[in-house]
Amino acid sequence: MAWEKRGTEGSLVTWYDNMEVEAYVYTAGPVGEAFIKGLNDKKILGSRCPKCGRVYVPARMYCEYCFIKTEDTLVEVKGRAYIYTYTTVYKDHYGNTLQTPLHIGLIKFEGVTGGLLAYIDGKPEIGKEVEIVSYGIPLKVKVK
Amino acid sequence: MVTGLKDEDLKKVYTVTYKPNAKYGYSAGQAYSVFLQGLKDGKILGRRCNKCGRVYVPPRMYCEYCFRPTDEWIEVKDEGIVMTAVASFISWTRERLETPEIVGVIRLYPSRDNDFVYPGLFHRICTTYEKVKDMSIIGKKVKAVWKPKEQRVGSINDIECFKEVE
Amino acid sequence: MQRVAIVGIGWYGFRPQTKEVSFREMMFEAAVRAYQDAGGINPREEVDTFISCQEDFWEGISIADEFAPDPIGGAMRPTMTVDGDGLQCLTHAIMHINSGLSDVTVVEAHGKPSDILTLPDIVDFAMDPLYVRKVSPNYHFIAGLDATLFMKEFSATQEDLATVVVKNKENGLKNPRASYASKLSVSDVLEKPYVVYPLTELDIAPYVDGAINIVLASEEVARRYTDTPIWIEGASFATDSANLETATLGKALYLKIAADNAYKMAKIESPSKEIKGAFIDDRYSYKELQHLEALSLTKDPVKALREGQLYPDGDIPTNPLGGHLAEGVPLEASGLALLIDAIEYLRQGKESAIVASWRGVPTFTGAVTVLKR
Amino acid sequence: MSGMKPNIYFNKRVAVVGAGLTLFRRRIWETPQEMSWEAARKALDEAGLELKDIDCVVIGSAPDAFDGIHMKGEYLSHGAGGIRKMVSRVFVGGATGVMTPIAGWYHVASGLCSKVLVVAEEKMSPGRPHPQAVFKYIWDPITEKPLNPNLIWIFAMEMHRYMKAYNIKKEDIALVSVKNKNNAIDNPYAQIPAKITVEDVLKSEVLVWPVQLLDISPVSDGAAAMVLVGEDQARQLTDTPVWIEGVGWTLDSTGWPGRDLAYPRYLEHAARMAYKMAGIERPYKEIDVVEPYDPFDYKELHHLEGLMIAKRGEAPKLLKEGVFDRNGDIPSSPSGGLLGVGNPIAAAGLMKTISIYWQLKGTAGKMQVKKPVHTGVAQAWGDLMQASTVIVMRN
Known part of the structure; x- marks a missing residue:
């Protein structure tokens, strides 16, 4: 083919279209449902593996190590919440500068496997303890 | 054990709704750019491989059977034989249509009845549901009905449909 | 396991946009070149199986594998797709050959990001829909989280990251595929504003259009096609925990698992002594350093960088042809882009090389290939 | 088949030692990861293995546009057990369900992996306004999308061409739906088992003539999984391993409007590849039980012909004679097929493979065919009328 190509202005067509259904509606499953309900009640709930004892946040139906079903009743997470790592977003992904830079952290809890994303108020630092200000997805937390 | 949900259950459980933002500007490239311009000009253009003689409609710059570049542009007839035809009573979002939309495959000329591969086009066919239902449209000769020149934009829709000719 | 040889490579594009070709025409261009490079092999008769690496939403077509066979000579033949990086396809090809299914297998991957008008939203679309997807206005935030922890754990500075950028963009100046090669200084990089802390615009590799085709052959038939086969001594890929909350950050565990498997296959005990060149994913500057550690090429990548070991004449030449920072990221062809850099490096007379890819945010998947001349 | 390796040499024999399925349902509450986990867990349980014993994972899933997650394989890998392991996803459209165990087969046969978990998942329910x-x-x-096509057009066009070319009547085709939905009554995972008549099919809603509502399989969510191991391990794990003895697949070109749709030539190629490997010379005599892909009723007939179990245009006649009944000479879709069990695309293809595995193992329960079985075949189909995958198994 290399012998034949046109490249003059206007000789090549770009065809515009999309791959967009009206919407996707995702469900969380019974365990996810209970976890979300916990957030609404201002609680962090985790699912515990009956074999290894790991507690997962967000709660999921199975233990990723033992690969067995987690216990039916979720347990409340009471351990210290801290910043596992963080970043600050300055621009959106189309290159527009945000009015206020946004601190996003991955918050972990002592004694828990997993964690939750959070918007951080205050100067973020790895390992710093945080206080949960609101229980949405993501969480909102304040550096202690 | 997974849990089956009824439609009405869906309102009771937590859901996240997301509208994808997935937009593309597909490069038509060499073959389709010329093909689309051809449609605008009222022509169906194909590419021929001089080694095996196959004519590609829609065109390709390479022959997939011989794995070599195709050699030349040729204008095929806007006439051919209906290979199959169906009558759709549902839209692409599965809504009910009152009048069926009739589509099918047309084997364009030049080609022969016993060819397994041929220049073929997928398009609407202007005919009646009855002729689809009794299959009499299959095997009939049809010809492209073009949109008026000023309405053509370089799209497969520049052809309204293929219509039976005597 | 018998060794598998790479007997032909071909590429097309590696420009910010390739409007003159459709993705299929681009695949054909790369394929023709690869078959010529493999001594004029006829794909219609001499290739047993074909593998294309692709993802639907990168193509803008659902079930995009429909379009895989024709442009590479794979129509009416055993052609399949793997949803992964090209290096993952390469490992599948090795399995095709070693299972007895094939003597000659072709691997193809391509990316046409310039056709994707909403590419960042497509990346978002890959994230967990319940807990991650809508959190950040910028998908790079996951790299930001990873980079912050990496810098802390390895005591890396902003200058170190910028040094990687300067090194790779300069290395790219001699590479015909490196559209983004440049001569910059560390302060040029540092003066750029952050996109997501700690990464500036220059720490993030841009996208590029490109197609790559690789011809692989079993040990018995390789010499039929070339006098200078490149041997694959080891190959593997791995995924860490796919969920951001449970995945390892700061270190590239996915690549460590893949590398350990590949070294075992290649019977390599001391990677830093036996590997003479590293062609590794650097789509974010810090990733080059993080990946070097995961590959066990050095315990302290920051020290190695500062001591000059990562330059083309150093002990661990890393991305001597510029990597993604100079060439760009051609989506699923990324791993193969590093692979052809490595093959050209070996064809120039070097002894051995390692290629290591990553599938990018939000994945925790990487692949490793160990090559010898 | 030009270019096929002439003397195929197997590095290793590969056995199936466990399988698992979730229920197939119109809508499932659990996440795609959790669905994958359930199928994978059941397969491990049947094999008597734990995830730590598995070294590689192969995932199969059809378009990302169903579950609504780009790079779906990455996401699914978590539930599929692909955690800190060699895991990848293979894809050949609707034919993926059988491509997945084929890929699992070469993972083991190559010697690169020793115990492989194969998981297929599909959640079609998230898309709005309709998965269609x-x-x-x-x-x-x-060249095609601007015509606003829907999926059923494909099948209707192919079905009508098939009917025209071989003079086949709709009532002959409807018998497939009757048989499969009835077979599904004995399948505990089935979504739409039913006792229906040919009359019911012919009276059902016309969707795209000649396709009516009861000619087609439903929209489904579901997952399926299988465990594959090499010969040495198989002997330790079970007294009744089932061997994968032939694999084949073929993709024809994208140019489907440019070829006669009456016969699936690509399937014949795929079947010949698998039969050659398994040493099958007379498929209609040597195959004891078959699960051809049946998203639409005519497809089962079309595929029985492509598999060379029936001559071109003659599958309807054999169907009428009862050859393909569960108690017939060559039972076809004894599981109930996609028409009866449901069609979560990739999971449905793997379900068919699992059906053959259970038949050959003799653990298919009420689905078990009457005659003794030694050789079974599962097949799937996909893309734009161009792809087929075939797997041959023996006990």
Whole structure:
């Protein structure tokens, strides 16, 4: 083919279209449902593996190590919440500068496997303890 | 054990709704750019491989059977034989249509009845549901009905449909 | 396991946009070149199986594998797709050959990001829909989280990251595929504003259009096609925990698992002594350093960088042809882009090389290939 | 088959030692990861293995546009057990369900992996307004999509061509739906088992003539999984391993409007590849039980012909004679097929493979065919009328 190509202005067509259904509606499953309900009640709930004892946040139906079903009743997470790592977003992904830079952290809890994303108020630092200000997805937390 | 949900259950459980933002500007490239311009000009253009003689409609710059570049542009007839035809009573979002939309495959000329591969086009066919239902449209000769020149934009829709000719 | 040889490579594009070709025409261009490079092999008769690496939403077509066979000579033949990086396809090809299914297998991957008008939203679309997807206005935030922890754990500075950028963009100046090669200084990089802390615009590799085709052959038939086969001594890929909350950050565990498997296959005990060149994913500057550690090429990548070991004449030449920072990221062809850099490096007379890819945010998947001349 | 390796040499024999399925349902509450986990867990349990014993994972899933997650394989890997392991996803459209165990086969046969978990998942329910809408994006974006096609057009066009070319009546085709939905009554995972008549099919809603509502399989969510191991391990794990003895697949070109749709030539190629490997010379005599892909009723007949179990245009006649009944000479879709069990695309293809495995193992319960079985075949189909995958198993 290399012998034949046109490249003059206007000789090549770009065809515009999309791959967009009206919407996707995702469900969380019974365990996810209970976890979300916990957030609404201002609680962090985790699912515990009956074999290894790991507690997962967000709660999921199975233990990723033992690969067995987690216990039916979720347990409340009471351990210290801290910043596992963080970043600050300055621009959106189309290159527009945000009015206020946004601190996003991955918050972990002592004694828990997993964690939750959070918007951080205050100067973020790895390992710093945080206080949960609101229980949405993501969480909102304040550096202690 | 997974849990089956009824439609009405869906309102009771937590859901996240997301509208994808997935937009593309597909490069038509060499073959389709010329093909689309051809449609605008009222022509169906194909590419021929001089080694095996196959004519590609829609065109390709390479022959997939011989794995070599195709050699030349040729204008095929806007006439051919209906290979199959169906009558759709549902839209692409599965809504009910009152009048069926009739589509099918047309084997364009030049080609022969016993060819397994041929220049073929997928398009609407202007005919009646009855002729689809009794299959009499299959095997009939049809010809492209073009949109008026000023309405053509370089799209497969520049052809309204293929219509039976005597 | 018998060794598998790479007997032909071909590429097309590696420009910010390739409007003159459709993705299929681009695949054909790369394929023709690869078959010529493999001594004029006829794909219609001499290739047993074909593998294309692709993802639907990168193509803008659902079930995009429909379009895989024709442009590479794979129509009416055993052609399949793997949803992964090209290096993952390469490992599948090795399995095709070693299972007895094939003597000659072709691997193809391509990316046409310039056709994707909403590419960042497509990346978002890959994230967990319940807990991650809508959190950040910028998908790079996951790299930001990873980079912050990496810098802390390895005591890396902003200058170190910028040094990687300067090194790779300069290395790219001699590479015909490196559209983004440049001569910059560390302060040029540092003066750029952050996109997501700690990464500036220059720490993030841009996208590029490109197609790559690789011809692989079993040990018995390789010499039929070339006098200078490149041997694959080891190959593997791995995924860490796919969920951001449970995945390892700061270190590239996915690549460590893949590398350990590949070294075992290649019977390599001391990677830093036996590997003479590293062609590794650097789509974010810090990733080059993080990946070097995961590959066990050095315990302290920051020290190695500062001591000059990562330059083309150093002990661990890393991305001597510029990597993604100079060439760009051609989506699923990324791993193969590093692979052809490595093959050209070996064809120039070097002894051995390692290629290591990553599938990018939000994945925790990487692949490793160990090559010898 | 030009170019096929002439003397195929197997590095290793590969056995199936466990399988698992979730229920197939119109809508499942659990996440795609959790669905995958359930199927994978059951397969491990049947094999008597734990995840730590597995070294590689192969995932199969059809378009990302169903579950609504780009790079779906990455996401699914978590539930599929692909955690800190060699895991990848293979894809050949609707034919993926059988491609997945084929890929699992070469993972083991190559010697690269020793115990492989194969998981297929599909959640079709998230898309709005209807999962059908997703199928618009599978057509050529420039020359076909502007016609606003829906998926059923494909099948209707092929079905009508098949009917025309071989003079086949709709009532002959409807018998497939009757048989499969009835077979599904004995399948505990089935979504729409039913006792129906040919009359019911012919009276059902016309969707795209000649396709009516009861000619087609439903929209489903579901997952399936299988465990594959090499010969040495198989002997330790079970007294009744089932061997994968032949694999084959073929993709024809994208140019489907440019070829006669009456006969699936690509399937014949795929079947010949698998039969050659398994040493099958007379498929209609040597195959004891078959699960051909049946998203639409005519498809089962079309595929029985492509598999060379029936001559071209003659499958309907054999169907009428009862050859393909569960108690017939060559039971076809004894599981109930996609028409009866449901069609979560990739999971449905793997379900068919699992059905053959259970038949050959003799653990198919009420689905077990009457005659003794030694050789079974599962097959799937996909893309734009161009792809087929075939797997041959023996006990």
